[in-house]
Amino acid sequence: MLIQIPPRSHCPSSEITPESLYLSRRRFLGAAGTALGAAALPAWALADDAPRYPGVEPGSPPAWLAQKLPGTRWQAVEAPGEAITPYRDASHYNNFYEFGPDKGDPAANAGQLPTEPWTVRIDGEVGKPGQYALEDLIRPHALEERIYRLRCVEAWSMVIPWLGFPLADLLKRVEPTGKARYVAFETLVDPEHMPGQRSHFALLDWPYREGLRLDEAMHPLTLLAVGMYGRVLPNQNGAPLRLVVPWKYGFKSIKSIVRISLTEQQPYATWNQRAPGEYGFYANVNPAVDHPRWTQKRERRLPNSLFSPNLRDTLPFNGYAEEVAGLYAGMDLTRDY
Numbered sequence: 001m002l003i004q005i006p007p008r009s010h011c012p013s014s015e016i017t018p019e020s021l022y023l024s025r026r027r028f029l030g031a032a033g034t035a036l037g038a039a040a041l042p043a044w045a046l047a048d049d050a051p052r053y054p055g056v057e058p059g060s061p062p063a064w065l066a067q068k069l070p071g072t073r074w075q076a077v078e079a080p081g082e083a084i085t086p087y088r089d090a091s092h093y094n095n096f097y098e099f100g101p102d103k104g105d106p107a108a109n110a111g112q113l114p115t116e117p118w119t120v121r122i123d124g125e126v127g128k129p130g131q132y133a134l135e136d137l138i139r140p141h142a143l144e145e146r147i148y149r150l151r152c153v154e155a156w157s158m159v160i161p162w163l164g165f166p167l168a169d170l171l172k173r174v175e176p177t178g179k180a181r182y183v184a185f186e187t188l189v190d191p192e193h194m195p196g197q198r199s200h201f202a203l204l205d206w207p208y209r210e211g212l213r214l215d216e217a218m219h220p221l222t223l224l225a226v227g228m229y230g231r232v233l234p235n236q237n238g239a240p241l242r243l244v245v246p247w248k249y250g251f252k253s254i255k256s257i258v259r260i261s262l263t264e265q266q267p268y269a270t271w272n273q274r275a276p277g278e279y280g281f282y283a284n285v286n287p288a289v290d291h292p293r294w295t296q297k298r299e300r301r302l303p304n305s306l307f308s309p310n311l312r313d314t315l316p317f318n319g320y321a322e323e324v325a326g327l328y329a330g331m332d333l334t335r336d337y
């Protein structure tokens with residue numbers, strides 16, 4: 001059963017995607033007491049194990065996630081006026097070159113990737129380096145739901161409810177030394193399960209690597225995600241652990257992380273290395289700096305089609321300027337793009 005809510009005044013109904021017509025369980029229960037009355041409650045809203053996003057399968061959460069879900073702070077960060085992208089689009093229109101270059105390749109090929117057990121190596125300029133089992137890494141952190149815009153450098157975008165915790169909280173636990181100035185990340189290498197890594201024509205050199213300045217990594221918006229849409233991450237979205245940096249182009253948000261290193265020097269970053277004139281190290285979403293081959297002034301919000309491209313203006317820092325512009329005070333963002 002769908003519950004319809006009136007679109008917000010600054011969000012024309014033509015831009016509302018189907019998922020925005022779902023009320024979250026909590027908001028629905030809140031509203032039920034006033035306007036709707038208990039009789040209007042659908043069965044799924046009353047069941048304790050109701051999926052948070054109706055129609056989204058829980059995806060058999062591993063034990064470490066199932067234990068943490070009850071303590072989750074739902075909608076710790078919202079995207080006011082934005083409609084959440086349908087789960088189907090967010091999980092079937094992906095960039096994850098380890099599984100192939102086409103948008104449908106990750107959903108088609110990532111299913112067999114073993115994500116349990118999973119170990120993350122933390123090293124470099126830290127007081128507590130080590131090989132951490134994923135569940136030990138997650139255990140001390142309460143999960144939060146954060147609804148963020150995701151803007152790919154290719155000029156498409158989505159709005160995704162992530163589940164995760166601030167990267168800053170993890171970094172503080174491992175105690176960066178006084179020399180640490182950057183954070184470097186690496187994705188798994190597993191050619192047996194990642195066909196894109198087997199190809200002799202592979203576009204990228206593996207592992208996929210990314211990096212942030214330490215202050216960017218410590219910013220409260222920077223998230224380590226373990227889930228989305230109230231469930232475990234599908235493999236194609238970067239299970240079991242990925243980065244989400246909402247004010248930067250999507251390629252910074254590295255998937256299936258196996259290594260986090262604190263460094264003195266600016267780290268290697270895969271796309272930046274491959275085409276430095278097209279992809280900067282900073283990669284802040286910026287409508288004033290075009291990609292050499294296309295404009296960044298506008299974006300195609302999913303879902304869309306050839307006939308209905310669902311275009312909208314791209315916002316500086318993807319709409320998070322108030323929170324993050326200060327990180328770049330005094331920098332020339334046309335040079336440090």
Ligand SMILES: Nc1nc2c(c(=O)[nH]1)N[C@H]1C(S)=C(S)[C@@H](COP(=O)(O)O)O[C@H]1N2
Nearest residue numbers: 094095096097152187208250251253254255
């Ligand atoms: N390891 C790895 N991480 C990656 C990529 C990739 O190819 N490999 N693609 C990036 C790009 S270009 C984007 S836009 C986002 C897409 O995330 P999504 O598929 O969950 O929407 O993942 C980023 N993280």
Ligand SMILES: [Mo]
Nearest residue numbers: 152153250251
């Ligand atoms: Mo991207």
